[in-house]
Amino acid sequence: MPAASIRARARAEMINEIKAIARRHLAAEGANLSLRAVARDMGMVSSAIYRYFPSRDELLTALIVDGYHALGDAVEAGDAEVTDRADLRGRWLAVCHAVRRWALTQPAEYALLFGSPVPGYAAPQETTVAAARTPAALSRILVDGLAAGILTDPGPAELPGPVHADLAAVRDHLFAGVPEALLARGAAGWIHCFGAVSFELFGQLNGVIEAREEFFDHQMRRMVDLIGLP
Amino acid sequence: MPAASIRARARAEMINEIKAIARRHLAAEGANLSLRAVARDMGMVSSAIYRYFPSRDELLTALIVDGYHALGDAVEAGDAEVTDRADLRGRWLAVCHAVRRWALTQPAEYALLFGSPVPGYAAPQETTVAAARTPAALSRILVDGLAAGILTDPGPAELPGPVHADLAAVRDHLFAGVPEALLARGAAGWIHCFGAVSFELFGQLNGVIEAREEFFDHQMRRMVDLIGLP
DNA sequence: CACTTTCGAGAGCAGTGCTCTTGACGGCGC
């Protein structure tokens, strides 16, 4: 038993070191991650990496899942810092800013998660549960608001039928307790947050907006108004 | 003179053919465009491409500029289809849907323009004027609304100082005639349009929303409310 | 006709992901 676990432990450390170096390369060079360069940095030959990851895509998947969890951690930490749990507005803004801060410190990883998909690469199912953590954190704010009586269901009147059906289907196993119409508003907020961060990170704001943080904050504040957070 | 122009014409046709084949490859394989593959498809040797484009990046730049113009054309055509020029809401929605439609038919080109930046590649200055065409089309709707007295300046009160300054600086040479506060609202609309299209195209909606067009339309409609288009 | 410019072909460099084979080391059962 201890013998096997010694091997298993060495293997796990190897995998972590590979991922760590790969993340460094990702940050330095962007999405076209080179297995050979990672191997060089580890003092190994490229083929040795294949003992630990069956392909470059599997390495990417591991990095993506890690990335979603890192973002989820950052987002949940940002939310938790707001001591007044009834301050829905403050919590929402805290989450948005946490997303942006994380994206700015890990631009390559953010691009890996939310940027153009890698051509030959299809994200496997296992990434979706990790990907849902941030939207889940946002929906928790809405749930708390409903439970505390601060928010009320806007009613399905403002939703087109098919959208209502989609949201109803997804609500039960991802965002339990949020009425569809409110969920649609939340989606708008999440989309706007993602859009603003991507705009900034992907260079669309270059030469236009210099006060990035103030601009982002203003955009998010206008959005919480639209969502209806008091 | 005709001799020189024969050569020049042949050269221009060569360049166009290279770009056309490159676009086909882009659509098929995604962002990692291979010069050698393009050369193969043209029945040439890879080094011959360098007679027409000094590097792969220059080819990418040409494709990007072309892409921005194609999107600009689609957007302007979408706007022009709305016969009632005073129907600001209808025009705004038409432009947003034109962006989405173009993105869905040219996903790889959209990703090239608005997705994660290509690692070693920095977009040269010349791309920005082409890139400004779509925001410019949106701002024209606001300008028309102001001129017709349908819209009024919401006033700078809702804008933080630094953002106001940035928008004032950029307004004069890009979006002449739009007050800063209205410009910020327009930016929100553009960001939301971009965010929603990217969300859909980059796979973040997979398994969540199936009624894509209705969802997009609903998102944009909520946004025109926020902008204040009647 | 002679001269110059333009162009395509080919070889070559340094790099890539990935496969397969080879040899060594270490933990396990007998």
Place this chain on the structure above:
DNA sequence: GCGCCGTCAAGAGCACTGCTCTCGAAAGTG
């Protein structure tokens, strides 16, 4: 305690990439 066997790193090799350089042929210019 010894042999076995699984795990691992190394190396060669395949097909590919962007890019440079040289060379010969063709085309346009005086």
